[in-house]
Amino acid sequence: MASPKLYPLVVVDVALFSIIDGDLRVLLVKRAAEPELGRWALPGGALRPDLDASLEDAARRVLRSKISVDIPHLEDIRTFNGAHRDPRGWSIAVLYCALLPRDQVQALVRSKVEAVEWACAADPGHRLAFDHALQLEHALQVLRNKVDRHALPLHLMPERFTLTALQRTCEAILGSKLDKAVFRRRLKGSADLIETGEFERGVQRPAMLYRASDGFDFDLR
Amino acid sequence: MASPKLYPLVVVDVALFSIIDGDLRVLLVKRAAEPELGRWALPGGALRPDLDASLEDAARRVLRSKISVDIPHLEDIRTFNGAHRDPRGWSIAVLYCALLPRDQVQALVRSKVEAVEWACAADPGHRLAFDHALQLEHALQVLRNKVDRHALPLHLMPERFTLTALQRTCEAILGSKLDKAVFRRRLKGSADLIETGEFERGVQRPAMLYRASDGFDFDLR
DNA sequence: AGAATAGTGTCTGTCAGACAGTATCGC
């Protein structure tokens, strides 16, 4: 199909994160074609200049082919490139990080052919194809850095959520416990969080439900 | 030369920073070819898969063609891409940030043909080609964020330097004054700085000369 | 009443910002 002597192969790979059972998970697909057939990998695909207006569009298209929901957050992480990272020749992989709300994980896998798995992000438990283990590591580090610096991963939350649920999500990303009082103190000043008037239902003591503010987009300052 | 319907044009652009007259400057070249002939731009060039083992190598090659010194720091910033950012068609520009020691600015411009200029980084004073104004803005922001988070821009300094000189460099990057006592207090703990036994010469009161530690590389933590 | 979880008050150490003070050099 290509002659990667003059032109590099350009692909987008996506690390799609969500929260399942209180863990940060990442979507993996089992490769159905050579090279690296049968190995687990981040979902990815070649850029189609005739179809995609941008690399971000390409990433969206790749995700749509695996998954049947809209992704609220998609962010450029960095490129992995060189003559040898893909056996097909000179290649550039642009890595994107995407977040899927925890309440939209079920019933979204479109493909009946490909095997798909929500693996633990910190330790996927498979040897990944190409340099995808490295890519995953970088995506996770960017995510952790942002949360460390007090960006709120609201794109992982459902429409309405409690502060405790948000704290659990941050803990799942960071891989460590946070102090409740400290966490809530910081949130006091945040313009990203809006109190809905509503409360939880059917729990010991119902907590206030919050939502993301309208312009929210998970950037830093 | 190319048929950018099937394959995107892949270029590297480099924001090369240095310090001149106490200001943060960036190297611009006047384009000698279409498109955007005659307009000022960041130095850049197309990837040559036959010559370059990686995009970083390509960036080094591009810089070597304009400048006759080795660059101590080169870092991937992000990609700019899409069907319309370059009139030649679908393109991917990978932006690199490079730092040149302030004492190596003179006598390094290789090209006799192209016009070259060290423009003020915060306000280059020209309308730049393509999306280079945006690219420069991003490179500068990454640089500022790093210094804000206490990374030391030692690659901009000569072999030996005083703490005051280092403070001036940080101030030039940030575009604002720093408090001397605060700045030095932070440096106390740093493993990146090594006291040489030596002192300045021929100034009112000679200050201690420092150098970068051996493994230093301008990363964060 | 008691369990469980929501939410708050407070003490302490660390660090940034501000600013004044002391030390040491060239002249």
Place this chain on the structure above:
DNA sequence: GCGATACTGTCTGACAGACACTATTCT
């Protein structure tokens, strides 16, 4: 000695970490 610059001491306010405390709802 004097001017200039290197370098340090100290006060204050903001905030993180730790932990105990109060509040409210379900069973």
